[in-house]
Amino acid sequence: MVRTRPLKVALLGCGVVGTQVARLMTVHAEDLAARIGAPLELAGIAVRRPDKLREGGFDPALITTDAAALAAREDVDVVVEMIGGIEPARSLITAAFEHGASVVTANKALLAEDGPALYAQAEKYGADLYYEAAVAGAIPLLRPLRESLAGDKVNRVLGIVNGTTNFILDRMESSGAGYGEALQEATALGYAEADPTADVEGFDAAAKAAILAGIAFHTRVRLDDVHREGLTEVSAADIASARRMGCTVKLLAICERAADGRSVTARVHPAMIPLTHPLASVREAYNAVFVEADAAGQLMFYGPGAGGAPTASAVLGDLVAACRNKLAGARGPGESAYTQLPVSPMGEVVTRYHISLDVADKPGVLAQCAMVFADHGVSIDTVRQTGKDGEASLVVVTHRAQDAALSATVESLRTLDTVRGVASIMRVEGE
Amino acid sequence: MVRTRPLKVALLGCGVVGTQVARLMTVHAEDLAARIGAPLELAGIAVRRPDKLREGGFDPALITTDAAALAAREDVDVVVEMIGGIEPARSLITAAFEHGASVVTANKALLAEDGPALYAQAEKYGADLYYEAAVAGAIPLLRPLRESLAGDKVNRVLGIVNGTTNFILDRMESSGAGYGEALQEATALGYAEADPTADVEGFDAAAKAAILAGIAFHTRVRLDDVHREGLTEVSAADIASARRMGCTVKLLAICERAADGRSVTARVHPAMIPLTHPLASVREAYNAVFVEADAAGQLMFYGPGAGGAPTASAVLGDLVAACRNKLAGARGPGESAYTQLPVSPMGEVVTRYHISLDVADKPGVLAQCAMVFADHGVSIDTVRQTGKDGEASLVVVTHRAQDAALSATVESLRTLDTVRGVASIMRVEGE
Structure with missing residues (x-):
């Protein structure tokens, strides 16, 4: 069944993930050939520093510094883009499509910024665009959303999609450490980069939320449409407070269809979730994503969200799909954005707040605060009041209300x- | 983008799942048309009892009792087989392929018995065979295994794939009820059928294990190859004993590649798993499946394993895929059994035993028992000895050993x- 002419693969970028892609292509060569129906051949590997030592088990003669020439080779069937960032990745992907190659990438930043244009190019040149590895690493998530749930109506996607921040929050939870200390540990162990901004400020998770919301709701969601709050303001006190409520704190990406079905929202922020929620037990740098659909109900996908080999596993899965399509003269599913649902601003999101106030320890304070909530139409679920020596704190958990009303309540308070x-404000999710 | 000629779908069987398939095709008609690129049209619904009231929202004129004629209609693009069992399902599927239709089914019994023949027919007639709903209901599991992990090497699949038995064990765990009482409750609530044999004796889970093992290891595993033990022998004492070890009892389907990679095993039996294992917290009738792969690491898929709407969601996802392929003149992945790995018997499986013995309360008993383990080359992990009034019990947990050595040890004891x-023997898994 295995035909003779190999399918040629160009690998752009040979960092942590790219090295593993090359390695897996080598060690699983026979299996890949059997599963695809033709052998794979590495046509070249484009790198910036050709003298760097790499452990992919591949022929060093494949190394080139001319990524543009490699991406544009007429004999290449699939280009695997592992460079990341906007440029030169975008131009290289464009060149690949123009020369008839399909593209497999893990480039969440580019997809969140320019996904529709890439899809249009793939469509124009009859090529495939696959990017399972862009969201939640090794976890099969985009293919299930795009294909397995293609006959269902997804209403909500709720997930831990950034391993670095989950590691930090897990350490704060388990050791009582503050944010700074936990970040240091994450950096020392290689879970956080030297400049952790993209992770801790939520940019990485926001790009993933944009991709997930677009696929889940068959519409277009841009990075700018995603409300984003990082976890740098989360304190040890917040986590202790969550624990007293039977909750833990997670940085969540949440994509929702509005109750009336006419708009969607996408957001990334820290939130308290009940310890009984399956996402609460997602430890260390693992990722997990909850999907709620009309007919399917609640599904969860769990696994390693990052790392060279896990991410390469997702890339290889896409590579096999792109190669099978090449052989069959077929294409995988393209962009599905027919609903054209608008993205509503954060103020219209319905959520709950956990608010911790430092208040004067005298009679009437609770009544006064409760009046402020009532004035904004926000209903209170629970209040806990503690105090001594003239200092007191009031912890209020609201019922569900629009975020705009909740934040206006806080401003009035x-x-x-x-x-x-x-002292702290945090949303409560997952109930 | 939506072309005019609709794709015609024949629905064979209109029970709990079939009704939901018809309903979803109606309520999501516009979305399905947009996602497929052509509208779907129900060509007919074959039932045994045409006078039965059904709530699918479809035209009653579609109902027919002549399933054979419907399956063989030349104008039908996809046949959805929701009858179950071996015959007439097999003949109807064969007729569908012969007349050029693709087939979507949830028929685990037929697939476990005759999967290769069905695949061969699909191949011969250039049609698709999809059956995501056959294993773990709504949970996208077969597509991720077949496609997302197509570039990886799966070593182990470990899952709760039968909702009825999980419900029973969960009730025994939470209420301390015995098996009989928990089964009664499951029956009263509709989680168990009037004749629960297929579920409680593990036949249903064994069929799913055969399907999973075949896909995961790219080989053929028949139902007869699967070692099967049901949960009828699990007692309240077993569950209490598991709890003392920090474990819970689950009915697991376990598919493993041997350490030397030259064979595989598939089995279904009750086992103790640590409470810290993610499968331990799978409650009620939910399903969850762990997949361990070389590069991806540990993945888990969780969701409703049964029920009309969840199962129909999986069927509809397959229907969309089959229809997209029809329009593109393409086919989805066929059978992948190229490794031809043999299936080893249960005796060669490496596992651990938890053994509870009623022994005489006198000196030397432990030494005598320990000698029996040593004689069989089985190493002991922990021993707990309790006793009073001349009666004593000895609870032994072994290290990993071949099942044949472990069962021979028990016979000698x-x-x-x-x-x-x-008093009880149970395997320990999930560590």
């Missing part, structure tokens, strides 16, 4: 004489 | 004068 400060 | 009985 700040103006009260009896409220000395807002 | 039974022959000791000082061993009054073997």
Whole structure:
């Protein structure tokens, strides 16, 4: 069944993931040939530093610094883009499509910024665009959403899609460490990069949320449409407070269809979730994503969200799919954005707040605060009041309300004489 | 983008799942048309009892009792087989292929018995055979295994794939009820059928294990190759004993590649798993499947394993895939059994035993028992000895050993004068 002419693969970028892609192509060569129906051949590997030592088990003669020439080779069937970032990745992918190659990438930043244009190019040149590895690493998530759930209506995607921040929060939870200390540990262990901004400020998770929301709701969601809050403001006190409520704190990516079905929202922020929720037990740098659909109900996908070999596993799965399509003269599913649902701003999201206030320890404070909630139409679920020596704290958990009303409530509370400060605000999700 | 000629779908069987398939095709008609690129049209619904009231929202004129004629209609593009069992399902599927239709089914019994023949027919007639709903209901599991992990090497699949038995074990765990009482509750709530044999004796899970092992290891595994033990022998005492070890009892389907890579095993039996294992927290009738792969690491898929709407969601996903392929003149992945790995018998499986013995309460019993383990080359992990009034019990947990050596050890223990009985034997998994 295995035909003779091999399918040629160009690998652009040979960092942590690219090296593993090359390695897996080598060690699983026979299996890949049997599964695809033709052998794979590495046509070349484009790198910036050709003298760097690499452990992919591949022929060093394949190394080139001319990524543009490699991406544009007429004999290449699939280009695997593992460079990341906007440029030169975008131009190289474009060149690949123009020369008839299909593209496999893990480039979440580019997809969140320019996904529709890439899809249009793939469509124009009859090529495939696959990017399972862009969201949640090794976890099969985009293919299930695009294909397995293609006959269902997805209403919500709720997930831990950034391993670095989950590692930090897990350490804060288990050791009582503050954010700074936990970040240091994550850096020392290689879970956080030297500049952790993309992770801890939520940019990485926001790009993934944009991709997930677009696929889940068959519409277009841009990175700018995603409300984003990082975890740098999360304190050990927040986590202790969550624990007292039977909750833990996670940085969540949440994509929702509005109740009336006419718009969608996408957001990334820290939130308290009940310890009984399956996402609460996702430890260390693991990822997990909950998907709620009309007919299927609640599904969860769990696994390693990053790392060279796990991410390469997802890339190879896409590579096999692109190669099978090449042989069959077929294409995988393209962009599906027919619903054209608008993305609503954060103010319209319905959520709950956990608010911790430092207040004067005197009679009437609770009544005064409760009035502020009522004035904004926000209903209170629970209140816990503690105090001694003239200092007191008031912890309020609201019922569900629009985020705009909740944040306006907090602003009004700040103006009260009896409220000395807002110690923490955090949304409560997963119920 | 939506072309005019609709794709015609024949629905064979209109029970709990079939009704939901018809309903979803109706309520999601516009979305399905947009996602497929052509509208779907129900060509007919074959039932045994045409006078039965059904709530699918479809035209009653579609109902027919002549399944054979419907399956063989030349104008039908996809046949959805929701009858179950071996015949007439097999003949109807064959007729569908012969007349050029692709087939979507949830028929695990037929696939476990005759999967290769069905695949060969699909191949011969250039049609698709999809059956995501046959294993773990709504959970996207077969598509991820067949496609997302197509570039990886799966070593182990470990899952809860039968909702009825998980519900029973969960009730035994949470209420302390015995097996009979928990089964009664499951029946009363509709989780168990009037004749629960297929579920409680593990036949249903064994068929799923055969399907999973075949796909995961790219080989053929027949139902007869699967070692099967049901949960009817699990007692409240077993569950209490598991709890003392920090474990819970689950009915697991386990498919493994041997350490030397030259054979595979597939089995279904109750086992103790640590409470810290993600499968331990799978409650009620939910399903969850762990997949361990070389590069991807540990993945878990979780969701509803049964029920009309969840199962129909999986069927619809397959229907969309089959229809997209029809339009593109392409085919989805066929059978992949190129490794031809043999299936080893249960005796060669490496596992651990938890053995609870009723023994005489006198000195030397432990030494005598320990000698029996040593004689069989089985190493002991922990021993707990309790006793009073001349009666004593000895609970032994072994290290990993071949199942044949472990069961031979138990047989030898039974022959000791000082061993009054073997109170329970259970394997320990998930570590």
